[in-house]
Structure formats: C-alpha cells, structure tokens
Amino acid sequence: MKCFRLRHGKDGESPKKQGDSRLFLLIFYELIGMLLAKKGRYPESLFSFQKGMHT
Structure with missing residues (x-):
C-alpha cells in the first residue's frame, strides 16, 4: 500500500x-x-456478494 502511494503520489x-x-x-x-x-x-453468500461488487 505504501509503495503504491509513493509511486503514484504526485501525478x-x-x-x-x-x-x-x-x-x-x-x-x-x-x-x-x-x-x-x-x-x-x-x-x-459473502463471496457471491463480493463478486457482485467487483463486476
């Protein structure tokens, strides 16, 4: 998470x-x-709900 934020921080x-x-x-x-x-x-049921969130 920190590396991701540092890489894409400024632009x-x-x-x-x-x-x-x-x-x-x-x-x-x-x-x-x-x-x-x-x-x-x-x-x-939770995994099906998760799939619905991402698609």
Whole structure:
C-alpha cells in the first residue's frame, strides 16, 4: 500500500485514490471472508456478494 502511494503520489490524483479505495475494499472483503470462513458462517453468500461488487 505504501509503495503504491509513493509511486503514484504526485501525478494522477484521482486514479491513485480510486485504486486505493478498490484495493482497500478488496482486502476488506477478503478479511471478512476469511473470518466468516473460519467461523463457518455464510461464506458462499459473502463471496457471491463480493463478486457482485467487483463486476
């Protein structure tokens, strides 16, 4: 994350912020998916919801 921000810091503000938000959402949903999979709660529905978010 830090390397990504340093590389695209000065030029292209909006693509940098858009990429950061997408990367954050991806990591966020992956973490939730792993936590729910460990507990055994609704992993399939969460992953289908995640696919709907990205397409």
